[in-house]
Amino acid sequence: MARSRRRVAAPLLAILAATACWTDRADLVVANGADPALLDPQMATGAPEMRILWALHSGLTRLDPSTLRPGPALAESWEALEGGQEWQFHLRAQLRWSDGSALDGRDVLESWLRLLDPATAAPYRDWLLPLEGAPDWRPGAPPPAGLRLDGRTLTVRFVHPVPWFAEMCAFPALAPLPPAARARAASEPHDSAVGCGPFRLVARRVRDRVRLERNPFFWNAAEVRLRHLDFLTVESRVTALNLFLAGQADYVVDVPPLVVPALEEREARRGPGAPGGREFEPHPLFGTEFLRLNCRRGPLRDPRVRRALSLAVDRDGIAAALGAAAPARSFVPPLIPGYAPAEGCRLDLAEARRLLAEAGHAGGAGLPSFRFVYTAGELQRDVAEALQDQWRRHLGIEVLLDLQEWKSARSAMDRGDYDIARSSWIGDYLDASTFLEVFQSGGGNNRTGWSDAGYDALLRAARHSTDPVQRAAALREAEASLLEQAPIVPLYHYLGLDLVSGRLVGLERNALLYVDWSRVQPRAPSGGT
Amino acid sequence: MKGATRSPISAALPRRLLATALTLLLVHGAAFLLLRGARGGPFDEERALAPEVQRALAERYHLDEPLPRQYWRSLTGALRGDFGPSLRYRGHSVRQILAAAAPLSLSLGGLALALALLLGVPAGLAAAARPGGPADRLLLPISSLVLALPSFVLAGAGILLFSFALPWLPPAGTGGLRHLVLPAISLALPLAAQIARLVRGAAVEALRSDAVRAARARGIPPRSLLRRHVLPRAILPVLAFLGPAAAGLLTGSLVVEQVFALPGLGVHFVQAALNRDYTLALGVTLLYTALLSLCTLAADVLIRRLDPRVEAMS
Numbered sequence A: 001m002a003r004s005r006r007r008v009a010a011p012l013l014a015i016l017a018a019t020a021c022w023t024d025r026a027d028l029v030v031a032n033g034a035d036p037a038l039l040d041p042q043m044a045t046g047a048p049e050m051r052i053l054w055a056l057h058s059g060l061t062r063l064d065p066s067t068l069r070p071g072p073a074l075a076e077s078w079e080a081l082e083g084g085q086e087w088q089f090h091l092r093a094q095l096r097w098s099d100g101s102a103l104d105g106r107d108v109l110e111s112w113l114r115l116l117d118p119a120t121a122a123p124y125r126d127w128l129l130p131l132e133g134a135p136d137w138r139p140g141a142p143p144p145a146g147l148r149l150d151g152r153t154l155t156v157r158f159v160h161p162v163p164w165f166a167e168m169c170a171f172p173a174l175a176p177l178p179p180a181a182r183a184r185a186a187s188e189p190h191d192s193a194v195g196c197g198p199f200r201l202v203a204r205r206v207r208d209r210v211r212l213e214r215n216p217f218f219w220n221a222a223e224v225r226l227r228h229l230d231f232l233t234v235e236s237r238v239t240a241l242n243l244f245l246a247g248q249a250d251y252v253v254d255v256p257p258l259v260v261p262a263l264e265e266r267e268a269r270r271g272p273g274a275p276g277g278r279e280f281e282p283h284p285l286f287g288t289e290f291l292r293l294n295c296r297r298g299p300l301r302d303p304r305v306r307r308a309l310s311l312a313v314d315r316d317g318i319a320a321a322l323g324a325a326a327p328a329r330s331f332v333p334p335l336i337p338g339y340a341p342a343e344g345c346r347l348d349l350a351e352a353r354r355l356l357a358e359a360g361h362a363g364g365a366g367l368p369s370f371r372f373v374y375t376a377g378e379l380q381r382d383v384a385e386a387l388q389d390q391w392r393r394h395l396g397i398e399v400l401l402d403l404q405e406w407k408s409a410r411s412a413m414d415r416g417d418y419d420i421a422r423s424s425w426i427g428d429y430l431d432a433s434t435f436l437e438v439f440q441s442g443g444g445n446n447r448t449g450w451s452d453a454g455y456d457a458l459l460r461a462a463r464h465s466t467d468p469v470q471r472a473a474a475l476r477e478a479e480a481s482l483l484e485q486a487p488i489v490p491l492y493h494y495l496g497l498d499l500v501s502g503r504l505v506g507l508e509r510n511a512l513l514y515v516d517w518s519r520v521q522p523r524a525p526s527g528g529t
Numbered sequence B: 001m002k003g004a005t006r007s008p009i010s011a012a013l014p015r016r017l018l019a020t021a022l023t024l025l026l027v028h029g030a031a032f033l034l035l036r037g038a039r040g041g042p043f044d045e046e047r048a049l050a051p052e053v054q055r056a057l058a059e060r061y062h063l064d065e066p067l068p069r070q071y072w073r074s075l076t077g078a079l080r081g082d083f084g085p086s087l088r089y090r091g092h093s094v095r096q097i098l099a100a101a102a103p104l105s106l107s108l109g110g111l112a113l114a115l116a117l118l119l120g121v122p123a124g125l126a127a128a129a130r131p132g133g134p135a136d137r138l139l140l141p142i143s144s145l146v147l148a149l150p151s152f153v154l155a156g157a158g159i160l161l162f163s164f165a166l167p168w169l170p171p172a173g174t175g176g177l178r179h180l181v182l183p184a185i186s187l188a189l190p191l192a193a194q195i196a197r198l199v200r201g202a203a204v205e206a207l208r209s210d211a212v213r214a215a216r217a218r219g220i221p222p223r224s225l226l227r228r229h230v231l232p233r234a235i236l237p238v239l240a241f242l243g244p245a246a247a248g249l250l251t252g253s254l255v256v257e258q259v260f261a262l263p264g265l266g267v268h269f270v271q272a273a274l275n276r277d278y279t280l281a282l283g284v285t286l287l288y289t290a291l292l293s294l295c296t297l298a299a300d301v302l303i304r305r306l307d308p309r310v311e312a313m314s
Helices: A002-019 A047-056 A105-116 A179-184 A237-245 A257-270 A303-311 A315-322 A349-358 A380-395 A406-415 A433-439 A453-464 A468-485 B008-037 B051-060 B067-079 B094-129 B134-148 B151-165 B177-207 B210-217 B222-250 B254-259 B266-274 B278-306 B308-313
Strands: A028-031 A061-063 A070-072 A075-081 A086-091 A147-150 A153-157 A199-205 A209-214 A228-232 A283-293 A325-327 A370-375 A399-404 A420-426 A488-496
Touching (some): A028 A237, A105 A153, A105 A179, A237 B151, A237 B254, A303 A380, A349 A380, A370 A380, A406 A420, A420 A488, A433 A453, A433 A468, B008 B278, B067 B278, B094 B134, B094 B222, B094 B278, B134 B177, B177 B222, B177 B254, B266 B278
Parallel strands (some): A028 A228
Antiparallel strands (some): A086 A153, A147 A153, A199 A209, A283 A420
């Protein structure tokens, strides 16, 4: 009996030992949300991947986390010529990869060619397509005319101005990759082991954590104070909150909206002078929740019906009920310096009813029940039911709610098999074009079937304008036209509901959830918990 | 197994194994068709990929091939134990992902199983020893309560009590045995309740049997009566129940893994399908089917060894 007990116990103990590694606490533990997909800077699109890649990789520039303005990183300086049509980046001398080998301008150039190569299948390939000669460039050929390297100066020339290119250079998609990763990854995806960011990869365990350590070869290594970073996969936001409250996570990227009042109370108890400032402070994000209306079929082809639906939505009521959202007055969140969004979203029942009557559907007469495809998610059902109720009461329009899981809903939108669909968009960098270009004619993200030559012309004019004021005016006019014709109904802008431990300095809240890990420091010497 | 070499179990074994292989084949085919019939693809995200990027991805993962060829590729791979690369965790093979998650799921499931048996069997025996006594009167309401509570409520109550009110255990995460205590209890309690009920029913019946009454008449003390004569009979329905239950326990639980942020196998059952990660979803489905078949088979073998009547009937 005792022998058989030992026989059972030995493998069990071995297994337990295997699960018990990394018991030491990192200097900074991030409850990072969903498990990251591929840790390749050119392949990532999700926020959990971005947060890790910002630590592993460095671009030519980096953003100031408070202002989101670009500053020097791998490039010590740069010039924008012709309103941003040509850029010259001057790289630092003696840059190194995290394995100690040398990094130079050729690495940047070759990495960008890898991004352009269709075989890489990079989602952000289109960022470099406006380069001169890029659409015709083929792998193996000399670099396109728009990319020139002269010593440590990289010259980039586009077919039209790209005024925000210095901001784009701070994103992982444009960070250089070491030769081994460039050679391998086209056919064989792989987590990037070597980078040039402030931290380097120690280990990754799928669905558990990614552990990073300080990169001694980082161009600004003296600034980096944290020794280890842990990014935990914590899909449940309640669990993330528990970890924070138990002192086992220092940065939680998202908490459930339901606990916002309790966290506000907690802040009030901590008082304004608490060390490290506010640990919880909802802040605006560069993202919008909206509805797509299917303009390809039925009465929704009529812009008056669509506009009536938009004018009958009580956005203030919905945002108040959600408790963690800012009612949308526009599609583009009002966060861009130098751009005042077109405020076409308001509650105007008289106008909505007038438009509906003009379209021959007074009181909803002659309209079929619209099918509203929405996805499972916290409070999504509440929003869908509130909209259903508002349209019924305000306009006499019936809406059938159709709950689908995310991929099915996305497929229904692609096929045009919906009338109204819940949607969201999060901008990559602070420019209105990241929102407005979604709805240009035939765009892959449009999914509404809406097409308007005037709208496309305004976007084109903005794209080719070298004058920032004219450019903003063209974009604003385009946005006004989008809201007037209403292929979409903006509902609310997202708020960042993150928790940042008072133990940390330098983890600034901003609209892009951008983190420069090299600037994050412990407030007091860190100790194990 | 060794002791049963010449018994009818060994004669039935090849048949059972063949049936298992056929089941796996059918499950593979059905899961493949269901997954591919679901709308949406593995690389669909909010941001649409350019057509040339979509083409490159489809080509890399052979999703551009005709479906029968993809099925054959998947089947022959599965026969070699190679399910291919995960489509969500690109750069990791399905085998790597399952191998990484298995130790945690196995240790957590094993711990929960042991705990459930340690709690459930004595509780059931104690209740049966004196029908209508205090232990018996407590068993029904307590086990009903534990069975009625969803596991996330049990887990939440455990976290409130043992992580916040009494800060003894971590509320989530990995790092050692301490991290497995609350999840194991959350998984074990409902199972212990079921085991206790099964044991009680079977033990009451066993106590009334002629053999036990004869043993009692021979003056065998009550404790040893319970251990030697009642327990072997009372454990039989538990074994029949534990076969499938153990397979479920060892492959993890979605809810418990999410509440405690544990990197086990359970989450993959749901997430792989939602992500349209065809290869990983097939891998976990086949793993579960194989485990279920094996656990049921093991339970049957044990039951035959403990109860000669089953042997005689077969």
